[in-house]
């Protein structure tokens with residue numbers, strides 16, 4: 008009666024590495040492969056491994072990985088068989104009458120093969136269809152017993168296996184990664200007391216306050232019904248029509264129009280539980296809690312033009328980035344932080360803690376770092392693991408409970424319901440990736456796809472034995488879930504609390520917390536999205552709403568999209584019918600600006616060295632030798648693959664032919680000396696450098712490379728290339744002094760230079 012059967016008899020066991028929940032740090036965090044490069048050999052090995060199935064991170068074993076052994080099958084060698092295990096003589100020719108005659112119905116192998124193929128697809132997720140995931144572990148820094156009895160938050164250093172799936176929301180499974188959208192950040196903790204799912208996003212608030220509006224919201228943001236356009240984008244009429252009529256979405260819109268919606272990498276995003284949840288300690292005392300994930304690499308975004316170009320150059324950009332980092336041993340890491348709010352402070356804020364369109368400013372309640380999560384193992388089969396993983400907000404463990412946030416309450420219904428259709432019935436929790444490592448024992452039975460053989464009766468009360476019993480009555484032993492005993496009293500009403508009525512104060516707080524360049528990006532994003540809206544009335548209504556956030560923002564967007572500028576005093580009276588604007592006393596929350604969320608170092612930053620025949624090979628080698636040990640991924644690009652002859656009679660290997668890559672796939676560019684003339688004449692190279700300049704990326708140039716940089720700056724409409732922020736030049740011949748490489752590393756660590764003009 009357990010959910011974790013041993014390996015079926017006779018099935019080969021390949022994975023014999025020892026299991027441990029606490030050791031195996033793996034390669035040092037933030038470092039690439041041994042020599043720090045991603046040279047052709049390394050790439051070839053990786054691609055081979057990808058093709059054959061991933062066996063890359065098997066060193067990072069834990070109890071969840073061991074539990075998966077029972078379901079692993081060896082790579083397909085030996086004779087091909089039918090699903091019934093009958094060996095087949097030929098799988099390339101169907102059975103037909105004569106060599107050119109009709110196919111016979113009795114060809115069971117053909118029929119089975121085609122039938123299985125016809126049934127390979129399952130419905131994609133109705134939202135968050137496009138995603139990527141990985142396994143890893145979570146470990147707390149300290150015991151949180153004071154606040155919660157959750158088992159996985161008790162012992163510092165005890166590791167709990169996790170699987171995390173990141174996603175976009177709007178687009179289908181095959182859509183591009185770098186669209187402007189919210190990102191899902193869903194974590195399944197396989198704890199000893201059952202599975203706990205923290206199903207969050209990379210933004211701390213949401214579009215709507217009540218779950219009953221979710222289908223309306225999703226219908227509005229999804230592609231338009233007649234033609235299913237646009238894919239993966241919110242820049243269309245129905246989305247903005249809905250939002251302009253639903254002022255509670257305004258705060259979330261500010262986030263979605265900000266650079267948070269175009270992350271550089273899943274590894275460089277924050278995650279948030281969004282709702283206020285409740286921790287419950289062993290004495291039954293509750294504490295409100297907001298969950299935060301903070302990436303060690305810092306929070307970094309693309310710029311909009313770059314994101315759009317990336318969608319074409321590499322639609323798998325984020326998926327590839329996560330996979331490659333884990334394969335290279337540069338395991339992404341997040342710190343878990345908690346905002347803890349005593350129950351007596353429930354009404355201490357100028358907003359309602361139950362309102363999911365509000366965040367709790369960190370300046371009011373600091374985020375306490377309590378643990379870290381590391382992702383160190385890629386899945387072996389995307390469908391079996393990443394596609395079939397099923398999250399559910401109601402998957403909580405003893406010590407974690409809900410609040411009455413009406414969005415959360417609805418989610419607690421929706422996620423189980425959606426898995427029933429998506430995964431075809433109630434036994435989805437028996438799928439390998441969904442199985443808890445905790446034992447499962449109950450009287451649930453049968454259903455499509457039942458995997459287990461349950462002997463004996465399945466009911467309670469029961470006098471014949473053989474059935475599990477509930478633990479209720481009296482003081483419960485450790486690890487038994489008991490619902491928080493909240494006192495509730497009231498009439499059944501379909502009404503929104505007046506405490507949910509202020510839709511603009513935090514939207515304004517967000518706006519005022521942004522650096523000037525972030526405000527410009529938000530303004531441009533509104534202008535882009537609304538500029539794609541056909542209905543003049545929708546555009547006007549949205550701009551009229553924005554005036555409550557900031558009249559200057561509204562006026563500037565109005566100018567750019569060609570609608571009437573709202574009257575400056577319009578913000579005083581409209582849209583506030585329900586409640587007066589509440590003041591938190593905070594005009595800005597610095598914690599919200601990307602300026603204050605930068606990471607340190609250059610780990611996994613991708614640096615392109617643009618080279619051509621005649622290059623000073625010593626500088627190409629120096630780039631690899633100086634940058635790779637700091638964790639950067641350095642690649643030499645040239646018009647053709649193979650070896651590149653240098654000026655000095657030596658040659659350097661080309662890592663990637665330039666036509667297969669693009670500027671948007673790198674974080675920084677180096678232009679070495681020696682090939683400047685030839686490269687300047689190449690329009691692909693000029694475009695590469697121009698784009699890097701326009702996207703605010705760090706650039707360094709040596710000798711004739713500086714001339715190439717000057718040409719690109721002119722093409723980008725930038726003057727005084729030598730004074731551009733984030734640009735490092737060594738114009739003269741000869742080697743640069745020793746400050747050059749550390750200087751370039753410092754520029755790369757700063758990520759982007761949005762003020763380049």
Ligand code: HDE
Nearest residue numbers: 132134135172191192207208213218221281417421422425
């Ligand atoms: Fe979801 N959401 N959601 N959502 N959500 C789904 O569940 C839903 C909401 C989030 O990688 C679905 O398994 C309702 C907020 C993530 O598998 C579905 C409401 C937040 C994922 C569903 C919300 C999220 C989902 C679709 C409003 C952030 C992907 C497939 C009441 C805190 C999980 C599935 C994965 C997926 C319903 C709002 C995050 C239909 C009804 C708020 C990360 O059940």
